[in-house]
Amino acid sequence: MGIKVGITGGIGSGKSYISRIFKAMGVPFYDADKEAKQLMNHDPDIHKGLVNAFGTEVYQADGVLDRKWLAEQVFNNNDKLEILNSIVHPLVIRHGEMWALRQTAAYSLKEAALLIESGSYKSLDCLILVSAPEELRIERVMHRDAVSRAEVQGRIDKQMPESEKEKYADFIVHNDGVSPLLPQILHIHQQILQREWSK
Template structure:
């Protein structure tokens, strides 16, 4: 079975495109959702985060103190790198273990930081969902009820779309002009042939 990754910058619509693949019966792993679960449930990750950031990382009820941790790491690249160094290896291994249990021609792993985390290296092919910058900004402003400055700040912490294109085996253009379904079906058929 082929292991396929799908990614895209904030506001590109990677989750929407992933749902199209999922609706066709493709086994689907949401790395960002799984990472949130792992940060709460994995003793190894829990200990690593507390050692790195302190006991305030988790609330008294055991839940991850997300806002506190986000405030601590997202403005400090070194702390973000520490966080990713603790969480990413466990999530990558979780995805590998999950993929090995799936049936079918291929499985799909959605991850926002597919290239940045290095997890693309454990995959056979990757799909990049791309969209024009102005459209991405509008989508995120509407979805998250945030300002353009906040969206641009988030984008500045991600790998550029141009850089991601250099890694991608397939690109889906989600510009609200080119129909998505024919693009997804074309990739699906190519993957089924492989």
């Protein structure tokens, strides 16, 4: 197992795009949000926890999670959102840690929107934050999800401020549409490899 690196960023920051560049460079990549969706459908402990907390309506007749229904339950309800996170996050963190143990490259990359908020950053060796100006993030999400400015702003307001996330970051990628991305990514790549050699 090599160095465990996390990559995170607020909605519309472009963290998934940056992650794909690392992946294209041959870095093993774990998409925590994608894996969480899979686990919510297939992990028996999560299934049991969600049914106990939210009722049988949380799953459709075919056994697939009713994402829309669940989203409506936790939207604007922090208590229910905390319950949801307490059921899902620990198991996703454990799943990601087991995946990292199997990797043989110099380092592996774990992408998650809530790496800091969930506390899973504590199991990582270093953290990359993808940063972008708020106005640009709003425009990106409006275009990507075909939603209103107010809806995107509401999502941003619910997230940890970028300035707070910077306190946890070892590296920052400035995805502002102006600064070239590849030189930043290659610099971080080299810095992480040097950490591996110096271990």
